[in-house]
Amino acid sequence: MPDQSERAAELRGLLNRAAHAYYVLDQPILEDPVYDRLYQELVQLESAEPRLRSSDSPTQRVGGAPAEGFTSVDHRIGLLSLDNAFTRGDLLAWHERLLKVLDRPGDTQLPLVGELKIDGNALALSYRNGVLERAATRGDGTRGEEITANVRTISSIPLRLQIDNPPEWVEVRGEAFIPDATFAVINAEREQRGEALFANPRNACAGTLRQLDPKVVAARRLDFFAYTLHLPVDAQPPSQWAALEWLNTAGFRVNPNRELCADLAAIQSFCDHWEQGRHDLPYATDGVVVKLNDLLLQDEAGFTQKAPRWAIALKYPAEEAPTRLLRVGAQVGRTGAVTPVAEFEAVALAGTSVSRATLHNADRIAELDLHLGDTIVVRKAGEIIPEVVRVLPELRPSDATPVQLPQHCPECGSSLVREGDEAATRCVNSSCPAILRGGLRHWVSKGALDVDGLGSKLIEQLVDRGLVGSLADLYRLDAALLASLDRMGDKSATNLVEALEASKKQPWHRQLYGLGIRHIGEVIAKALAAEFFSIDSLAAAALEAPEQIAELHGIGPEISASLGQWLHNPANNQLLQDLRGVGLSLEASAAEQEAASQAGANANGMLQGKTLVLTGTLPNLSRSDAKALIEAAGGKVIGSVSKKTDYLVAGEAAGSKLTKAESLGVTVLSEVDLTAMLEP
Ligand code: IVH
Numbered sequence: 205m206p207d208q209s210e211r212a213a214e215l216r217g218l219l220n221r222a223a224h225a226y227y228v229l230d231q232p233i234l235e236d237p238v239y240d241r242l243y244q245e246l247v248q249l250e251s252a253e254p255r256l257r258s259s260d261s262p263t264q265r266v267g268g269a270p271a272e273g274f275t276s277v278d279h280r281i282g283l284l285s286l287d288n289a290f291t292r293g294d295l296l297a298w299h300e301r302l303l304k305v306l307d308r309p310g311d312t313q314l315p316l317v318g319e320l321k322i323d324g325n326a327l328a329l330s331y332r333n334g335v336l337e338r339a340a341t342r343g344d345g346t347r348g349e350e351i352t353a354n355v356r357t358i359s360s361i362p363l364r365l366q367i368d369n370p371p372e373w374v375e376v377r378g379e380a381f382i383p384d385a386t387f388a389v390i391n392a393e394r395e396q397r398g399e400a401l402f403a404n405p406r407n408a409c410a411g412t413l414r415q416l417d418p419k420v421v422a423a424r425r426l427d428f429f430a431y432t433l434h435l436p437v438d439a440q441p442p443s444q445w446a447a448l449e450w451l452n453t454a455g456f457r458v459n460p461n462r463e464l465c466a467d468l469a470a471i472q473s474f475c476d477h478w479e480q481g482r483h484d485l486p487y488a489t490d491g492v493v494v495k496l497n498d499l500l501l502q503d504e505a506g507f508t509q510k511a512p513r514w515a516i517a518l519k520y521p522a523e524e525a526p527t528r529l530l531r532v533g534a535q536v537g538r539t540g541a542v543t544p545v546a547e548f549e550a551v552a553l554a555g556t557s558v559s560r561a562t563l564h565n566a567d568r569i570a571e572l573d574l575h576l577g578d579t580i581v582v583r584k585a586g587e588i589i590p591e592v593v594r595v596l597p598e599l600r601p602s603d604a605t606p607v608q609l610p611q612h613c614p615e616c617g618s619s620l621v622r623e624g625d626e627a628a629t630r631c632v633n634s635s636c637p638a639i640l641r642g643g644l645r646h647w648v649s650k651g652a653l654d655v656d657g658l659g660s661k662l663i664e665q666l667v668d669r670g671l672v673g674s675l676a677d678l679y680r681l682d683a684a685l686l687a688s689l690d691r692m693g694d695k696s697a698t699n700l701v702e703a704l705e706a707s708k709k710q711p712w713h714r715q716l717y718g719l720g721i722r723h724i725g726e727v728i729a730k731a732l733a734a735e736f737f738s739i740d741s742l743a744a745a746a747l748e749a750p751e752q753i754a755e756l757h758g759i760g761p762e763i764s765a766s767l768g769q770w771l772h773n774p775a776n777n778q779l780l781q782d783l784r785g786v787g788l789s790l791e792a793s794a795a796e797q798e799a800a801s802q803a804g805a806n807a808n809g810m811l812q813g814k815t816l817v818l819t820g821t822l823p824n825l826s827r828s829d830a831k832a833l834i835e836a837a838g839g840k841v842i843g844s845v846s847k848k849t850d851y852l853v854a855g856e857a858a859g860s861k862l863t864k865a866e867s868l869g870v871t872v873l874s875e876v877d878l879t880a881m882l883e884p
Contacts, residue, residue: 324381538642652718738791811839820858
């Protein structure tokens with residue numbers, strides 16, 4: 205581990221390079237939250253040890269210098285920044301401080317305005333006698349760059365105010381931004397021309413505003429939300445809310461997602477609402493700005509050195525952060541696939557503490573060039589499981605060693621194998637306890653046998669104590685034995701035995717899915733179960749006429765082969781026999797058979813003749829399941845997007861296909877859209 209002064213020097217170097225890349229080159233090399241955390245680390249090192257604070261430290265810089273090529277101009281009224289709140293506690297503390305300054309302690313009835321914090325670039329617009337005279341970037345808040353010609357190309361900024369007898373001068377502030385869809389198109393075009401991609405819409409916007417050729421700016425279709433109004437004192441509206449109305453009337457776009465809140469509680473629900481809601485907006489927001497509504501009270505509250513006391517930005521929790529890699533462990537899944545897992549110093553991400561993240565597979569580790577002791581960037585966005593985004597090699601300790609993947613299963617010690625061109629390494633020992641536990645968890649899961657009261661901890665106990673060695677053993681457990689286990693009582697034991705008993709009545713397609721055969725997800729299991737009414741008829745087809753299965757809609761040779769392989773394994777045949785022995789039917793009931801024939805007769809061809817492309821990771825459906833669904837509805841799934849594509853079904857981390865679809869005007873569907881379309 206480097207000593208403090210070495211670490212400070214490393215951080216200074218990296219942060220300075222990052223600031224230059226961001227402000228001067230418009231090509232950032234660090235994600236914002238990552239920059240912020242590293243910056244904080246440096247601030248802390250320096251305040252604990254002031255001799256580390258050298259004059260080239262980014263903590264000693266105020267604002268950024270204007271780039272060459274534009275004239276810098278003084279702002280008539282300075283553009284301040286906002287203080288940040290990161291937690292609800294910070295918000296409460298701000299409110300309390302505000303009430304104290306206003307000498308109104310305990311007054312919770314002070315009207316506040318909630319606005320979205322648009323993640324773009326602040327602009328200062330000056331109007332003289334109603335006509336746009338000058339537009340400038342924020343710069344350091346006092347001086348910015350004059351970019352009037354560029355700003356004139358933004359259609360949502362009026363060149364003349366749409367009001368009669370405007371005041372002699374009007375100053376409007378707001379945020380220029382690039383909507384997400386436009387951003388995707390811009391990057392797609394840059395990719396085609398072999399140019400470097402913009403990291404995010406805000407950087408694309410900053411880069412665009414600094415273009416010397418206004419024609420380029422016009423083509424980029426920037427947008428603008430106005431949020432601050434300065435008028436001569438006698439004309440100034442009495443409140444922020446009235447100012448927003450004024451701006452709207454004068455012809456500006458004002459964000460409609462604003463709220464005049466009667467008290468702090470209303471502001472809190474506004475913040476809660478947009479924490480989730482922001483993901484559905486067509487532009488980026490990184491928080492909420494809360495402003496005291498009454499302008500006289502704003503004056504009374506005044507300013508600190510850099511920010512108004514009457515406003516605060518509540519920033520949503522960072523979803524990315526740097527941390528230090530401690531070791532790499534491994535996790536064995538139900539199919540034996542071994543997933544390497546990064547274990548690192550705990551870090552707060554999207555509101556929770558995270559200390560482990562998936563590394564996917566050996567290829568990913570090689571791609572990251574991961575070393576033990578590396579500073580890594582980890583991400584956890586929304587519901588997504590944490591992952592390692594990249595390594596910051598500049599901060600690598602000199603004695604760091606490359607990460608080695610385990611050669612042996614961490615659970616049973618058998619050698620791991622990597623088959624063909626598969627990315628995954630696997631444990632192929634069918635009695636490996638990790639595989640057994642995974643298989644049991646899958647069997648009792650919601651889409652399969654749906655057994656309540658049999659969680660991971662209990663499964664672990666059952667396997668570790670040798671009480672359960674196969675799926676069939678579950679049905680041999682008795683209540684007395686279960687009641688003797690940790691954290692089990694008589695009641696929960698009886699309930700579990702009953703739940704297991706009831707699960708024997710689950711439909712045939714759930715039993716088939718529950719077996720956990722590779723590539724047979726819920727949808728495929730349903731399709732197979734509707735065609736073959738028992739495991740015996742399915743096995744006969746799989747072993748004697750696999751092409752019959754492969755030809756079914758959405759199935760194909762890979763699934764058919766996987767099924768054949770599974771059935772060839774004597775251990776699996778034993779399992780089927782055992783399951784029958786304990787009372788599972790492994791076949792469709794008469795009613796299910798009837799329903800399946802009915803459904804076959806009215807098969808809906810909702811997607812008849814349509815061509816679809818899949819991209820990204822869908823929240824619930826696997827690739828093959830989505831394909832099967834589409835094909836069952838008469839649609840065709842192809843690999844790449846063209847003008848002829850009818851729909852693109854896009855999931856998490858969709859890449860260039862999404863960009864292309866958007867630029868070609870192909871309708872983009874989410875998983876929810878797709879399943880809703882296919883509902884009978
Ligand atoms: S009010 C003194 N309102 O956030 C008032 N700012 O972190 C300062 N921003 O520089 C601005 N949306 O670029 C305000 N609805 C909003 C905003 C907003 C985005 C930006 C603005 C400001 C930065 C402060």
